[in-house]
Each structure stands twice: as C-alpha cells, then as structure tokens.
Amino acid sequence: MSSLAAKQAEILRQDGNTCFKKDRFAAAIEAYTEAITLCPNVPVYWTNRALCHLKRNDWKRVEEDCRQAVVLDHHSVKGHYMLGLALLQRKEYAEGVKELEKALDLGRSANPKGYMVEEIWQELATARYLTWEHESTKRSWKLQNLREACMAALKQKQFLDTSDREGFVDETAKFDRDQIEALGRVFDKAAVDDTPTEVPDYLCCKITLDIFRDPVITPCGITYERAVILDHLVKVGKFDPITREPLYASQLIPNLAIKEAVRAYLEKHGWAYKTD
Template sequence: MKAAKKGQNEGAMPNVAIKTAEKGHTEGAKCCMCVFTSLVLGKLLKQFLINFHPGIFTVYWFVVELYRILKTSVLAHYMLGLALLQRQESAKGIKELEKALDLGRGANPKGYMVEEIWQELAKAKYLEWERSSSKRSWELQSLKEACESALKEKHFLDYSQMEGFVDDATTSHSEQLEALERVFNTAAEADIPTEVPDYLCCRITLDIFHDPVITPSGLTYERAVILEHLQKVGKFDPITREPLDPSQLVPNLAIKEAVEAFLDKHGWAYKID
C-alpha cells in the first residue's frame, strides 16, 4: 500500500508543479519582470515537468533548452527590455529591445510583433536623444560664449594696437563672429528636427520604415502594412496593381541600413506622434 501510494504521489508531482507554474504565470503579470519570467519560462517549465525524470542529464537538458529559448526568443528580449527600462537601466533595456526587433523582423504573421517592439524602442531612444541633445546644446552654447568672449578680448587688443585702422579691425571682428556662428550652427544641425527623406518612409503610412520589404515591382513597403493589405484588400501591389503574394516579399536590407544610419545621426526622428 505504501509503495502504491508513493507511486501515486510521484505521478501527481508533475501535475501539482504544473498547476503551481500556471498559477505563477497568472500572478506574474503584475510587473514586467514577472511577466517576462512567466511567459518565457512558464511554457518551458511546464514541458520540463511533464517529462520529469530525476537525473543530472534532465537538469542539463533543461538548462541548455532554457538558454536556447532565451537567446532566440523575441518575447524574452522584449519583456526583459521593458523590465530594464522600468528599472531605469536605459542602455541595457534599449539593447534588449534592439535584439527583439532584429529577431522579430521576418517572423510569421502569428508571432509578428515588430510594431509593439518599435513603439517601446522608439520611446526609449527618443528620451535618450532628448537627454543627450540637451547636454550637447548646453556644451555648444558654453563653448560658443567662451569663443565669443575670447574674440572680444582679441578685438580690444587689436583695436588698441591698430591706430588709424579702426575700420579694418571692426570688419575683421565681425567676420570672425559670423564665421563662429556658422560653425556652431553646423554643429547643431543634427539635433534640429527636419523632414525625414521620402525614400526612408513607407509609401502607405508615410512613416519611417521599421521593417521594410521590397516587392518584385521594386517598390518598398512596411511589412505589417503590406501584409494587412494583402490579407484584407487583395493579393496585389497597392500601387502597381500587379499580383502579389506574401511569399514574394523580401527584406530590403539596403533601406533598413539607411534607416538605422539616419536614426543614429538624427535621434529626433524616433519621436512618435
């Protein structure tokens, strides 16, 4: 009887553990880190417990499988990024969101979450740009004032030594101030919001590309937008009207790299209206 009861308890252990894991999954949604833990680890833990057998090799498999999922899971990097941002660890959070975005591009429609990732990444990157832009602006203004002060002192010194050439000294000083103004205006240009170049924007949304794909006709669209068009409107190119199937969409890596280069230089373009 004791042996039979013991066998029943051993068989029930995985079920109890599974229910506990599922309960933890629900309660874990109260904060980003708990959501990350429950969503990413919950499924793996459940699978592990269903196939539970004592032994070091099972534990080893669990660790290896956990590492594989964490390394390649879009959701894992996304939730970890949100958790790090909430903890004010902006640099690490942005890095995780960027990993999630790279992994998420080209995912199948059911698991596609590039737009959600982009929204969070754009907000974080824009806040980062605002902080660094304010710092750069203050540094440039301080340096400009110091240069203007130095030029003013030089002007008075030259003025006292150039008797009879007052007009020349004044003209030279004005030209130097104008040149200084141009130099600092040029230095500040990258932080002045302008228009995003048309070739970096989707023809349908008019927003900067997040996940650009190119069609056989040579036109580039935002992946989520063109997929929605093909699903809800019809399987044809919205501009050329030529037949188009989702399988014909190819990532436009050249535009993707151009967008990344533009955003690296012009962080203000991350702003979401």
C-alpha cells in the first residue's frame, strides 16, 4: 500500500464520515467503498461502511463487512458488535450472543467506562433472553410431541394387554388411569423449566411495556426507558407522561436498582442457557 493511496483513502474516510453525520448514507457508503478499494486491509473502513448498512437495515451487508473487519482485526469491538446484531436479525441467536460477548469483553478491556460497553451490555442482555425464549419454545414443542407419542404408545400397549386381563376389568381400568396420570405428571414437571415466564411489570417501561435496558427515574419516582422518555420530552412536551408534572432531561437519574434487578432476572431466565 503506497503512502499516496493511504492518504487518498483517509480523505475518502473523512468524506464518508461527513456524509454519515448528515444521514447521507448512500454517499457515505460510496466514499468508504472507494477507501476500501484503495486500502482493503484497514478494518475501520469496513466497520464504517457496515454502520451505514446498519442504518439502512441492510443486515446482509452489515454481516459481510463485519466479518471482513474481524478477520483483519480480531480485536475490533465494533466489528464483533455489529456482526452480533446482524446474526440476531437472522435468528442465529447462539452465534449472535457469542459475538456480542466478544465485543463486550474487548470493550471492557479497551475502555471499561466507554459508551459502547453500556450499549453492548444492553443488547447482550436482551439477546440472551431472546435466546432462552427461542430455545425453550423449541424444547417445549419437542417435549409436547414426545408426550403425545408416549401417551399413544402407552394406550396402544394397554389396549393389547386388555385381552389378557378380561377378568379384572375394574383393576385394569384403574391401573391404566394411574399409568397415564403418572406419565402426564412426568411431562408436566419436565415442562416447568422451559415455560417462558412473564417479565414482572416493575422491570418493564410503562410506555413501551418492554423490559428495561437503560432505566431512569423521574423526581416523581416513576421509572422509564431513557430513550423513550427523552423522545417524549422532545416530541410531546416537557412533562411526565403519567403524572403530568413538569419534567426536564436534566432531572432524569439512572435507576441502578432496577438495572441490577433486570440483570439478575435475565441471568436467571436467560444466561443459564448460554451456549459455549
């Protein structure tokens, strides 16, 4: 790579950054693509272009660019992070979680208090819950199919055995019922751990009803998702949507207690099913 090509590529990167800040994503992609053509071994050009694709919800290209970025730089936080998000979009939950975990580990090593660490953690927490929910649903279907097959086999066996016990009709009927009920209890117990639980109301935003990622509390004592309440303050008005009391962004305080409760809840219901 010549120094001239490198300088031209950097100019193109800066042009791309300028376009990106103006939401001109197509122009930014074009600039980053030209930079990549000149210097294909620079990871940041690939992650910058991937971010543009992400803004346009072009997840296939996000994945392609991020895969190239992490090949060039195994320690690319943004590369692993956006690759994880792209994989989650394809419902590749286990692989997506692995990439987010890698991004989180790298981010904590590089800058423990950086904004990306918090952002990655929030996405990872949600991804882990989605992974558990997805996997538990699949196991529930398999368990139900197995239950039906076992019940059918048991009834078939009982039907074939009936002729051998014609003189003991009452005892046979009671024995049959006991076996079926016992089998049902076994499957009921097996299904308990894989039954998705309702997220407690206090762990959900009162506006979106979704589980908190970044909870903040107002002077009135009500907790909201930060992005949601900030959007409300900008687009609707400077007041609490529930109490209608005056409210300003500067008055919002992180609700660390709820955040920890969310973490504990997701660890109990989601992280236990993490794939190695």
